[in-house]
Amino acid sequence: MSQERIESMMDEKRHFAPPADSRGRAHVSGEAAREALVRRAAEDPEGFWGERAAQLIDWFKPWDTVLDADMNEPRIEWFKGGRLNVAHNCLDRHVAGNRRNKAAIIWQGEPEEDVRVLTYQMLYDEVRRFAAVLRKMGVHKGDRVSLYMPMIPELAVAMLACARIGAVHSIVFAGFSAVSLQNRIHDCEAKVVVTADAVLRAGRRIPLKVNVDEAVRQCPSVEKVVVVNRGSLEVTMEEGRDLWWHEVMADRTLDVDRPCEEMDAEDMLFILYTSGSTGKPKGVVHTTGGYLTYAAHTTQWVFDVQDDDVYWCTADIGWITGHSYIVYGPLALGATSLMFEGVPSWPSPDRFWRIVEKFRVNIFYTAPTVVRALMREGTDWTERHDLSSLRVLGSVGEPINPEAWMWYHTHIGKGRLPIVDTWWQTETGGIMISGLPYATTLKPGSATQPLPGVDAAIVRPDGSPAGPNEGGHLVIRKPWPGMLRGIFGSPERYRSTYFERFPGMYESGDGARTDTDGYFWIMGRLDDVINVSGHRMGTAEVESALVAHPSVAEAAVVGMPHAVKGEAIYAYVTLGADAEETEELRAELRAWVRKEIGPIATPDVLQFAEGLPKTRSGKIMRRILRKIAAGATSEFGDTSTLADPGVVSDLIEGRLQLT
Ligand code: 6R9
Numbered sequence: 001m002s003q004e005r006i007e008s009m010m011d012e013k014r015h016f017a018p019p020a021d022s023r024g025r026a027h028v029s030g031e032a033a034r035e036a037l038v039r040r041a042a043e044d045p046e047g048f049w050g051e052r053a054a055q056l057i058d059w060f061k062p063w064d065t066v067l068d069a070d071m072n073e074p075r076i077e078w079f080k081g082g083r084l085n086v087a088h089n090c091l092d093r094h095v096a097g098n099r100r101n102k103a104a105i106i107w108q109g110e111p112e113e114d115v116r117v118l119t120y121q122m123l124y125d126e127v128r129r130f131a132a133v134l135r136k137m138g139v140h141k142g143d144r145v146s147l148y149m150p151m152i153p154e155l156a157v158a159m160l161a162c163a164r165i166g167a168v169h170s171i172v173f174a175g176f177s178a179v180s181l182q183n184r185i186h187d188c189e190a191k192v193v194v195t196a197d198a199v200l201r202a203g204r205r206i207p208l209k210v211n212v213d214e215a216v217r218q219c220p221s222v223e224k225v226v227v228v229n230r231g232s233l234e235v236t237m238e239e240g241r242d243l244w245w246h247e248v249m250a251d252r253t254l255d256v257d258r259p260c261e262e263m264d265a266e267d268m269l270f271i272l273y274t275s276g277s278t279g280k281p282k283g284v285v286h287t288t289g290g291y292l293t294y295a296a297h298t299t300q301w302v303f304d305v306q307d308d309d310v311y312w313c314t315a316d317i318g319w320i321t322g323h324s325y326i327v328y329g330p331l332a333l334g335a336t337s338l339m340f341e342g343v344p345s346w347p348s349p350d351r352f353w354r355i356v357e358k359f360r361v362n363i364f365y366t367a368p369t370v371v372r373a374l375m376r377e378g379t380d381w382t383e384r385h386d387l388s389s390l391r392v393l394g395s396v397g398e399p400i401n402p403e404a405w406m407w408y409h410t411h412i413g414k415g416r417l418p419i420v421d422t423w424w425q426t427e428t429g430g431i432m433i434s435g436l437p438y439a440t441t442l443k444p445g446s447a448t449q450p451l452p453g454v455d456a457a458i459v460r461p462d463g464s465p466a467g468p469n470e471g472g473h474l475v476i477r478k479p480w481p482g483m484l485r486g487i488f489g490s491p492e493r494y495r496s497t498y499f500e501r502f503p504g505m506y507e508s509g510d511g512a513r514t515d516t517d518g519y520f521w522i523m524g525r526l527d528d529v530i531n532v533s534g535h536r537m538g539t540a541e542v543e544s545a546l547v548a549h550p551s552v553a554e555a556a557v558v559g560m561p562h563a564v565k566g567e568a569i570y571a572y573v574t575l576g577a578d579a580e581e582t583e584e585l586r587a588e589l590r591a592w593v594r595k596e597i598g599p600i601a602t603p604d605v606l607q608f609a610e611g612l613p614k615t616r617s618g619k620i621m622r623r624i625l626r627k628i629a630a631g632a633t634s635e636f637g638d639t640s641t642l643a644d645p646g647v648v649s650d651l652i653e654g655r656l657q658l659t
Helices: 003-010 031-043 045-056 086-096 120-136 153-165 178-188 209-216 245-249 289-303 320-333 351-359 368-376 402-412 491-498 539-547 583-596 622-630 646-653
Strands: 065-070 075-080 103-108 115-119 144-147 168-171 192-196 198-201 204-207 224-228 242-244 268-274 282-287 310-313 336-340 363-366 392-396 419-422 456-459 472-476 506-514 520-525 529-532 535-538 552-562 566-575 605-608
Touching: 031 045, 045 065, 045 289, 075 289, 086 120, 086 153, 086 289, 086 320, 103 120, 103 153, 103 351, 115 120, 120 153, 120 245, 144 153, 144 178, 153 168, 153 192, 153 268, 153 320, 168 178, 178 209, 178 268, 178 282, 192 209, 204 209, 209 224, 224 245, 242 245, 268 320, 282 289, 289 320, 289 392, 289 419, 310 320, 310 351, 320 336, 336 351, 368 402, 368 552, 392 402, 402 419, 402 539, 456 506, 491 506, 520 539, 529 552, 529 566, 535 539, 539 552, 539 566, 539 583, 552 622, 566 583, 566 622, 583 605, 622 646
Parallel strands: 103 336, 144 168, 144 192, 168 268, 192 224, 224 242, 310 336, 310 363, 363 392, 392 419, 566 605
Antiparallel strands: 065 075, 103 115, 198 204, 268 282, 456 472, 472 506, 506 520, 529 535, 552 566
16 A cells, blocks of 8 residues: 555645735736746756845945855855844834834734824834843944844844844743753853843743853843833842833933944844753754845745734744744834734634734734644634734645645635745745735645745755655755855854755755655655555644544644554543543544555554643654653653643553553
8 A cells, every 4th residue: 555645645736826816016926937937947046045135134344145055065155255233124124114113013013002103214223222232231233132022022122232332132931941941041141131120921920030140140141131111020130230121211311323334244133042962952043144134035925024014923932933024024124014912812713813913914924833723613713803904814834634724725725715824934034935815826836836946855865856746855965145144152063063964955853755846845854754564654644634533622643663564653632622532532533544555554542632742832752752651751852842741741641552
């Protein structure tokens, strides 16, 4: 059986043609236009990227060369000799132009009544002020500033203020522990930390400043801590080190009129830590000219952002998605970016739809895990809101299984909206593989095709190109402007992680295959691919089949060692509200997968679970699930990113043996 049947499952039959560009203003309109751009970018990459950089970005001084690179070394320089400032591009030029009174950020706080609208002028004034505060504290060009903050406008202000003076920000997601924060501050030797007293989340006030106090004790580099009052929680302020945001911003002696720092295109813009295959997080480095060009370029084409749109990306700014698609991309374009402090499920599962209706959101970008969670709550919640303002939907972070795709399309997109499934990584800086809303025929579950100018390919372990439907390593064969330029402090790790295995190519670490139409199907991290009796199978494929069953809300599948097959399949299944955990259902689900994909995909073990271990960004931690499946329940490695540690002990208790 098998290989063909797995492939036929991946070969989704459903196709969705792009909607007509009836207003005649889409940035890329029609498949032919897209194809022409793909050809143009392939024939003359430097011409293509140079043109986009000139169209989208204001340069104080033009570049001497578009690209000077060698991916073997690696040495990557985009727009060398060019000079610019990111904050100038996101603010100053819009204020000087005609967007002074346009909303830059619409902020919806956790409490429904907490709404702030910052026009470009208002944001510009705040940023200039905080830039002056940082300067006064002795922060210079190249110095690092750690931001450990809730989703409040001050976070965007602090980012842009760093960019304005040429300081490098390192944002640490506010859900990380004191230890994780300490490691990150320590690694980049931050001079200043910006934080808040508390995070408001699902009706609770979670102390935040205490974690900074704990972290900074071991970080001699930190001279000042600036604290935003978000929750009026009592905090201890250390004399000489800690300062209130509202007090430093009220300082009348601040020099707010200093011009932006002129940065070189390859000067560092930010560091963002992400987990790798080893325990120590990697400080991914992004630079100025290439990153901003790429963020603006992809925001414009992938979401088709228009000047009058309200655009909403639901990510947290603590992740790369928030950096590129809440702050830098949209603001570089002069768009209106909605920022939300709360969670999708509180006070009720229609929070997102309430916000869409309230602000007449046009573009909505979220994660599959959110879609599946909301899907589980039923459509009563979606139906009570007017979602007719929506025009484009997006997905990011993990493969979106066809079932969730269809629910998103039917109940949020009302059967008519395009869904851009965007594949990319912290390291890529921006979207790499995705449909364009008015130019790509979509297949549920596929990220579709590489963007124009992105030379993505699937290769075999020896680096040779894989054929259609042959799973392999997803690599990028040509440099792109948004690519990472290093791992902070570890040039050797940078080289060996991304550029060693396949000489001259960037190794993403993901497995994927292309179908006969050249569409990309991401199979997940390569360590999530399991080999059952010599058959290569993406755990995502089995999960997708399980989730297609009406009783299943969510599923995670891992390999477990097996004496005969090499690996056996262990499935963790979370049921929908109406389903019951019975032996009948367990048998039915195994039979279901067998029917959907084939006998080799049948889970050998199927454990019902109340919840799955997830990172705070919503990614399932398969590493932990693999350990539990294998019966190795003591050594879980770094669990600091786990959203709810209680889930793990429940899973260990419910662990099943192979029978
Ligand atoms: C942007 C972001 C990167 C990893 C990546 C891949 C997975 C992201 C995906 C996707 C399938 C998509 N991933 N988008 N898998 N389809 N549309 O999430 O960055 O946090 O660094 O994660 O996420 O496995 O390698 P990051």
